[in-house]
Amino acid sequence: MSTEVNVTLTVNGERVTRRVEARRHLVDFLRLDLGLNGTHTGCEHGSCGACTVRIDGVIARGCLVLAASLDGAAVETIEGLSETNEIRDLQAAFIARNACQCGYCTPGMLLTAAELLREAATSRVAPSREAIREHISGNYCRCTGYQAIVDAVESVAKTRAGQS
Amino acid sequence: MKAPPFRYLRAETLADVFRLQREAGPNARLLAGGQTLLATLAFRLSDPDTLIDITRVPELQGITQTADGHIRVGALTTHRALGADPLLRRHVPLLGQAVPLIAHPAIRNRGTIGGSLAYADPAAELPACCVALGATIITAGPTGERRIPAADFFTGLFLTALTDSELIRAVEFPQAAVGDRATIVELARRSGDYAMAGLVAHAAAGAGVRLVYFALGPTPVDARHAAAALGRGPWTPDRIKAAQGALDQDLDPPADQHGGADMKRHLARVLLARTLAGFDPSTKAAAA
Secondary structure: OOOOOEEEEEEEEEEEEEOOOOOOOOHHHHHOOOOOOOOOOOOOOOOOOOOOEOOOEEEHHHHHHHHHHHOOOEEOOOHHHHHHHOHHHHHHHHHHHHOOOOOOOOOHHHHHHHHHHHHHHHOOOOOOOHHHHHHHHHHOOOOOOOOOHHHHHHHHHHHHHHOO | OOOOEEEEEEOOHHHHHHHHHHHHHEEEEEEOOOHHHHHHHHOOOOOOOOEOHHHHHHHHOOEEEEEOOEEEEEOEHHHHHHHHHHHHHHOOOOOOOOOHHHHHHHHOOOHHHHHHHHOOOOOOHHHHHHHHOEEEEEEEEEOOEEEEEEEEEEOHHHHHHHHOOOEEEEEEEOOOOOEEEEEEEEOOOOOOOOOOOOEEEEOOOOOOOEEEOOOOOOOOOOOOHHHHHHOOOOOOOHHHHHHHHHHHHHHOOOOEEOHHHHHHHHHHHHHHHHHHHOOOOOHHHHHO
């Protein structure tokens, strides 16, 4: 029996069908099969968060899911979130606060922060800096020292909650 | 590294799982959330020739209340769902405290309780929670089901009572009674990292406290001597000190990458004092 699998899934709203090696994780599928380079590989074992994407509406480590297992799933990457303008305010805040230096962690940070902000939207109370730090604790950054990232997320959280 | 090559099969029912396992042979592994297995494959610590995806098997899903007053949690329940489910929030509130300590949000969205228990990492939170709460693990195999008390399930370092042909089907938790208290505390370098030391404490109303440590031995450790020294309360400074001393009879922590046995013992004492202060604020001054 073959080590390859046919898979059909939606990526950033577009239906794609490919034949993939069963062992290919989602990040390699996105980058190598679909040419979507915005998602990055860092540790490739789930610790660093650089590979964070959205699967069926919630964030996940792209390196810890097989493309072959995603038949029928909906995947969103940084490219998709950018196109829909969903995180336009977050991206602007990252630039304004110098929260993006080399940019390697940034897509993962944005995907992760977007989920926190979406979950906070229901309560109309902006998450505290401590809550922001806790939520992004699974995303490593080697450049910024995190402070500017927390600043950026906090400023967007407050604006969205009508508190700025 | 990239994972080694393997075949990928998907099971649609529990019967499928057993059939595919039989056909695939002994070098097949089950794939659920994948949050441990795929990392293991990336390190090439494991070399299966087949992965059997069980994520769509309906018999492993769902959270229900049983007729005899337990909450039954399907093995495929993600950590995220574990923390959010209304039945669990109401009847097994400890789990809502434990979930935010497990790894990070992206991992919690896909990792499952079945995976956490089956892999039995000594630093994991859920095995200790299951032991402290007196949960029952329900396994399924080609020849039928078994019910295994959590205290008997974790048999050694990364070892459980599961046989090669079994998987975890569900976990049953007793419902918290009025006056029950349970809490979990852990110490980790970075929030979400594997714990250096952890403690689950469960005080049933009118009874003593059950203390179950994790990351301080190959399996969760039920600290019975310390619990006996505490008794039913009140937890006076003398009692707490006696219990901290009694921990030496319960714990034999191996040194690991975080530190030596003495450090681990010290952290165990610190966690005990903090936990009791959390249960009963009047003990905080006593434990300081």
